[in-house]
Amino acid sequence: MFTLSPIGRRRLAHFRANRRGWWSLWLFVALFILCLGGELVANDKPLAIHYKDSWYFPIVANYVETDFGGELPFEPDYSSDYVRKLITDQGGSMLFAPIPFSYDTVNYDLKEPAPSPPSATHWLGTDDQARDVLARVIFGARISILFALILTAISAVVGITAGALQGFYGGLVDLFGQRVQEVWAGLPVLYLLIILSGFVAPSFWWLLGIMALFSWLALVDVVRAEFLRGRNLEYVKAARALGLTDGALMRRHILPNAMTSTLTYLPFILTGAIATLTALDFLGFGMPPGTASLGEMIGQAKRNLQAPWLALTAFFTLALILSLLVFIGEACRDAFDPRS
Numbered sequence: 001m002f003t004l005s006p007i008g009r010r011r012l013a014h015f016r017a018n019r020r021g022w023w024s025l026w027l028f029v030a031l032f033i034l035c036l037g038g039e040l041v042a043n044d045k046p047l048a049i050h051y052k053d054s055w056y057f058p059i060v061a062n063y064v065e066t067d068f069g070g071e072l073p074f075e076p077d078y079s080s081d082y083v084r085k086l087i088t089d090q091g092g093s094m095l096f097a098p099i100p101f102s103y104d105t106v107n108y109d110l111k112e113p114a115p116s117p118p119s120a121t122h123w124l125g126t127d128d129q130a131r132d133v134l135a136r137v138i139f140g141a142r143i144s145i146l147f148a149l150i151l152t153a154i155s156a157v158v159g160i161t162a163g164a165l166q167g168f169y170g171g172l173v174d175l176f177g178q179r180v181q182e183v184w185a186g187l188p189v190l191y192l193l194i195i196l197s198g199f200v201a202p203s204f205w206w207l208l209g210i211m212a213l214f215s216w217l218a219l220v221d222v223v224r225a226e227f228l229r230g231r232n233l234e235y236v237k238a239a240r241a242l243g244l245t246d247g248a249l250m251r252r253h254i255l256p257n258a259m260t261s262t263l264t265y266l267p268f269i270l271t272g273a274i275a276t277l278t279a280l281d282f283l284g285f286g287m288p289p290g291t292a293s294l295g296e297m298i299g300q301a302k303r304n305l306q307a308p309w310l311a312l313t314a315f316f317t318l319a320l321i322l323s324l325l326v327f328i329g330e331a332c333r334d335a336f337d338p339r340s
Contacts, residue, residue, distance in 0.1 A: 159218065
């Protein structure tokens with residue numbers, strides 16, 4: 001069974017004492033789980049169909065119209081009256097998600113021109129392509145959060161490794177690493193993305209790879225400073241005298257102390273990653289066209305000033321996510337503060 005050390009329990013108690021950060025963490029986790037299960041919340045396909053004493057699950061398998069007594073060997077339009085009648089005439093039923101639209105579903109039955117205002121059918125209205133705004137918010141937030149989490153994990157691994165090597169060995173290793181870091185940090189990331197987008201079609205993994213090449217720089221200086229200080233401590237010298245290898249010294253004795261300051265930076269790296277992806281999507285250098293994203297929604301709000309619900313939805317969604325991450329970061333900083 002996993003148990004926390006006494007200092008770990010004190011840090012957890014300090015984190016929980018920060019009520020704003022503690023509840024922000026739980027709210028962020030709940031929102032993330034909701035977005036991960038977006039297909040169960042917003043989907044134009046039924047979650048389950050009961051037809052002729054059999055169960056069908058269109059969200060995990062593809063069916064054709066002939067499976068339900070139709071005439072065409074193609075996937076049916078489950079929202080059409082014809083398909084609904086085919087199923088209900090045989091005593092069947094369909095269970096739809098709370099939002100019967102996916103992020104790319106176009107509603108051709110709008111009673112007014114798109115973008116349409118919020119209504120009982122579309123709780124946050126539609127965009128200028130008659131797609132449900134709430135569904136696009138859910139899927140767009142999922143992409144942004146997953147992008148930020150993966151980017152933060154990659155940045156942490158590379159940044160901590162580079163900072164640890166520079167700080168532990170010092171000398172030429174540190175000197176060479178610092179010069180490489182200075183040159184690398186001086187490269188214009190946005191210009192590189194704009195130039196490369198002319199040669200390669202942007203995608204989730206392409207953007208992630210480009211951003212990961214630069215985001216690790218934020219952690220190097222912090223980890224390097226901790227390792228420069230930690231390598232001269234008495235217990236580290238004693239462990240070296242007992243014959244521990246360099247890898248064991250770094251992993252067991254210095255890294256745990258360096259992680260104290262490093263962990264407080266991670267929520268802010270998450271915040272920066274989400275803001276960067278949103279900015280790239282807004283400028284048109286982010287995710288492929290048609291992908292649900294918060295930046296694309298801001299771009300639509302700019303083009304459709306007569307539809308304020310688009311701007312308000314994008315603003316409050318970003319404000320909520322970024323505020324939660326900032327509050328979590330502040331709570332982590334207070335919990336790991338040695339003075340507390």
